[in-house]
Amino acid sequence: MPSIRTTATASLLFTMLAFAPIANAHEEDASPFSLKDPPALSSEQNARLSTALGLLASIDPSIERKAPKVRFAFFPHDGVLAGYFEPNRGIVGLDEGRSDCAMAAMLAHELTHAGRLGVGPGSRMVHRTQAFAGDYADFMVDEEAIAFLAQIRVAKGLHCLDEFEPAVTALEARTWGKPEAEARAIFRTTYDFAPGYWASYFMAFMADGPGVAPSSAP
Known part of the structure; x- marks a missing residue:
């Protein structure tokens, strides 16, 4: 996983360690963490996206x-x-190697982030209102919990829950x-990667401070 440098990349840390890891690396130009704008989707990719969005809508049309x-x-x-949400540029990225069902589940996760946090400089993930790093980390871990529940x-x-790793099925x-409040508390206290989420958001706040955009793009 690339190193954490900004709030935008903090949203990606651990986000989709939702499948068993395979030791391959992205090509630099194709990396979701690249400074370059992502290329336009091909006709085949657009068709896959449409299918995944349709599957998402069949379960919960309100998310999109x-x-x-x-x-x-x-x-x-x-x-x-498996997926990422970059608030600064309003980008939702998807692993093209996943099944249509898994892609729909990832859309549920990342579009829940987008819907709740917003995009651009006004995103609550970028323009932070919390005064302290711990408060921001607590807030963002709750947001991760809500996104995982949607996923x-x-x-x-x-x-297709069995396509996800044991931590997610557990x-x-x-x-x-x-109830959602109880489920969020369970996520915070029992999900394997919750401490890593908290630490990544804490570090992002310490690096960039409250109420400001990240110092650099991911």
Whole structure:
């Protein structure tokens, strides 16, 4: 995984360690962390995106409806990162090697972030209102919990939860049917990567401070 340098990249840390890792690396120009704008989707990629969005809508059409306009990008499969949300540029990235069902679940996760946090300089992930790093990290871990719950709901509804790693399926077993507040607390205290999320957001706040855009793009 590339190093954490900004809030935008902090949103990516651990985000989709939701599949078993495979030791491959992105080509530099194709990396979702590149400074370059992502290339336009091909006709085949647009068709896959349309299919995944349709699957998402079949389970919960409100997720896409509540999200602001974003750009979609595909990146090469590496077995580690399955999706990302970059708030500064309003980009949602998807691993083109995943199944249509898994892609729909990842759209649920990343579009939930976009809908709740917003995009551009006004994003609550970029323009932070918290005064302290710990408060911001707590806030963002709650946001990750909500996004993971959406991801699980869609994956379970589409019968592809088994495509995700054991930590995610275990989270489903602990949270399914629970009120949201209780499910968020379960995520914070039991999800394998929750401490890493918290640390990454804490470090991002310490690097960039409150109420300001990150010092550099990812």
